[in-house]
Amino acid sequence: MGTALVVYESMYGNTERVAQAIAEGLRDHVDAIVCEVGVAPDTLPDIELLVVGGPTHAFGMSRASTREDAARSAARPVLSGRRGLREWTEALSAPTTPVALATFDTKVARPRLPGSAAHAVARRLRQLGMRPVCSPETFHVQGREGPLSEGELDRARDWGQSVARQWRRHGSSELAG
Numbered sequence: 001m002g003t004a005l006v007v008y009e010s011m012y013g014n015t016e017r018v019a020q021a022i023a024e025g026l027r028d029h030v031d032a033i034v035c036e037v038g039v040a041p042d043t044l045p046d047i048e049l050l051v052v053g054g055p056t057h058a059f060g061m062s063r064a065s066t067r068e069d070a071a072r073s074a075a076r077p078v079l080s081g082r083r084g085l086r087e088w089t090e091a092l093s094a095p096t097t098p099v100a101l102a103t104f105d106t107k108v109a110r111p112r113l114p115g116s117a118a119h120a121v122a123r124r125l126r127q128l129g130m131r132p133v134c135s136p137e138t139f140h141v142q143g144r145e146g147p148l149s150e151g152e153l154d155r156a157r158d159w160g161q162s163v164a165r166q167w168r169r170h171g172s173s174e175l176a177g
């Protein structure tokens with residue numbers, strides 16, 4: 001059984017908490033490492049399952065300008081101010097071995113806005129040859145800086161378990177096809 005890597009972007013810590021909960025769920029089935037996007041590797045040797053998530057900013061993945069906006073209003077330094085999923089995936093090399101994929105994002109619960117960082121990053125990673133095992137998933141926060149809506153960490157743990165189960169069911173060879 002190979003290793004799973006969870007890469008997250010987070011300004012205020014909400015997506016980071018979701019990523020940690022997803023990794024807990026994954027670990028019922030597979031070894032899982034969690035990595036903040038600023039220090040995520042640009043190649044993926046030995047990774048069989050990649051789980052990627054970040055906050056939805058301006059209907060998609062963050063940009064330098066939206067991260068600056070996020071930092072301006074924050075009481076503490078933001079976690080992923082320097083590099084987001086967009087910049088990481090631009091630097092990422094296409095894997096030479098099959099990599100299964102699952103993506104998630106966080107969004108405000110209200111108002112319900114269109115757009116999704118999870119869909120956007122999935123599109124980019126599919127272009128690098130990765131194969132999604134499930135649809136992108138969204139977890140909700142109560143306001144721009146959080147907190148997470150009630151029950152979202154439990155849902156994230158369950159989703160992590162379900163991603164690992166679907167990955168095992170499909171098998172990496174079929175996903176590579």
Ligand SMILES: Cc1cc2nc3c(=O)[nH]c(=O)nc-3n(C[C@H](O)[C@H](O)[C@H](O)COP(=O)(O)O)c2cc1C
Binds near residue numbers: 010054055109
């Ligand atoms: C600049 C900026 C733009 C945002 N745009 C959206 C948006 O288009 N849709 C949405 O649902 N939430 C939006 N949000 C709310 C973020 O999704 C929310 O801050 C995030 O889920 C919190 O996660 P984090 O603590 O990991 O950064 C935006 C937040 C910021 C700071």
